Amino acid sequence: MSANNMYEISGNIVIPNDKRDEFNRKVLKLLERGGIRKTETIYVDEREFTVVVPAKPNEHGIISFDYSIFEKEIMPTSTFNLNTGELIVPQKGYTEFAIIMYSIMVLQIAYSSEQCSLIHNNKPASAKGYIALINTILDEKIEYHEHIPDSEMDSRENEPLCRFPLYWAFRRDNEDEFLEWWDGSNLHISSDMKHQIHIWKTAWEDFSKCSKIRDDIRMEPLMGSVLTEMQEIWECRFVDKRFVDEFLEHRDNIKYLELLILLWEYMQLGTHYFPELTEDQVKRSLLLEIRDSYDEIKISGYVSLMTNHDQRKQIFGL
């Protein structure tokens, strides 16, 4: 699936009142499951960092968002109005952010009481792929009537649910970047990631056996260092604010500290190969050359596991 197609809607989107709640619920789910978030600035250890929060409505019923955790680019702020069903997106881009925006647009067409069509290059376009994607994300079938003259495809009402997982749309081979939604069995996780989780689990068990005193390490400076390197060295997706908040709230809990140390130590692997340079020089100029580029996904995956409390409990017992 490519979002280079620059779809538009022809016609007037009017969401009927009796369908508004249902429609809004689905839009919120598309945003959430599609990885769409709002960036925020926080301060940790007197350093400024960008984190993300869910796209939630304000007191006026307006949802603002500007980031896809899959695309990892800050976009100009877009809005969705729960009262009117209006979506305003100044810049969709061409990839993961755009795919979710076009999905919402197709949902608007599906719910509109006034007839609308999806347009590409001034011609009616099929929403076949997007319907399948929406159906899969929502896990329910939406009704959509295509109005393409001379097309073999007409009403899709009686067609069976067609699965099109989001990771296919995002051209991924697996769902390693979806760990925050993992229930232990519902995702297609790579064997590499599974093996890494096993390594972390084993390392965590070793931590527990050691009962090492960690007087020299404090939560907030360590969190600051982790966030700095995730952003500046590894160029990871911005972390969920809940991760930072929870760990800082439990700053005096040794178990939380050790969970963060586990991540930090994983990020440092390989730095010992160049003692003739400073640590900073190694990290900024060499670390990504000697590590696997996929380690960036693993680092973000670890943070996702930290916010996925069920799986965190399952793997780390916390």
Added chain:
Amino acid sequence: MGTFAWYTGSMNIPEDKKEIFAKQMNKILYYGGMMNFEKISIYGHKIGLLEPVRPLPGEKTTFHFNYFEDDSWETAGFDSSATHFWSGKVGGQEFCDIILAAYTLCELYDDSMGLVMLNDKITDFGPYIAWLNNLLGTDFTMEKRRNLWNTVESYVLNEDNDVEDFSFSDLLDLIPHKMLKYAGGIEFADLFFITCGTGTLTKDCILSGSYPADILDCKNAISDYLAKGNVDEKKVKLYDLLRMDRKKRERISDPGLKRIAEWSLILPARVITYLSSEYCEDNFWEQWKDVYNNVYHDEIYKVYASEELEKERTTSWFESVPKLSTSEFLRQDKWFTFYSTPEELEMKPKYYISDDDRLYWWDGSDEVIISEEMEKWLKELSERHSHLMQAADKDSKNSYDSDAFIKDFLNTLIEIDNTYKRISPFQNMFYDFLQNGQRKEYRAAIMLLRELADENKDEGNAIRYLKHSWGLTSRKVTFNPGRLRIKRYMSIMANLSLRMKYFGF
């Protein structure tokens, strides 16, 4: 414009290694699919026959076509008696890969310094050595590039290489990727400081007693010295110091120079040179070029790495590079390999080379492995061939007309080439068939070829999307399954042992 592969060294192959070198080079070119075309004209038809590169010892050879890429580039060649290899434009696919492998062999055997290059970029020779070890049964390691300083110095200071600037990125290209973590050390650090500067050395990020700490202290000593008085006069004195032996440097009494002299007892002369070049905003290599032949080499290094790391660094360079199969080595998956695939072919699987495309080189050894699927196909073809032989048998009851046979054979080949594009017979296969038309096995094989050509027309029609440039067309078009079946059949017919095994002739 265009991509050129080349070698910076002088290809000095030791006398006692010339024979083996030539043999190995010929094997690279042969198994790498390098070929020429014999152009013939027969019954008014012009045909190109594939002629794999397989020179006799001492011969010169030239070639321009790669069988796996199905494309031609500028003529390249190997003179086995002079042990000299050369090339022109090489493209960016299989032809290029084999040429780089050939230059890698040159680098490995050359008793002087040299580097494999692609335009102005140093090539990581690791993957090429991996393939050579597989193909040649050798145990080459990457130790030729282990002495970083000597390798970079000889590369930069050789005027023939026309190196304008040597960057950190060039250093990362030079060091084989898999060896990078073992490439650390003082030489690596010095090259880092030369290419990136010492600006990131600040007191708060440095561990006491570390190499960066020593470099920073030496840097401060040099800048303190050069800051006072006439900097040019000071530079002269500094370079005088570099020419002194250890005893003289130990006895230096000038207070400003003394601190630097103390550092010169444990740091190489190049350190003092790059730190003073940096201070004076001079180009290090320009300065080094003038002094490097006449500087001290009697410093006694400190060891900054742990014993364990030192051991790892030493042993890893001397490990033989793990083997890489020909199909893995030649696998093409660059951004343009499947670029702009027509919508109709989007859902088709991507084409990657496998041993199914190397049947011409099958010899019963594990050089080329016949896959399960290919085994099935060969057996199926063999059965069909047997049935067709019965039909051919009936024909032979009338008198055999060799003229008609040859014309039919030629027409079949020409039609196939027109329909599927870039399908040429192997030279040996062509002459073999030409001379044996009276035998039913051969006539049946041509009938089978015609049937295959007919059956695969629909899939083969994907070739209609061929753009002006073969190499820039998606491989889902140029290496469509229909075309591949015909190409593979032709290679089976050309491999006499394989043909005998499955078809009995």
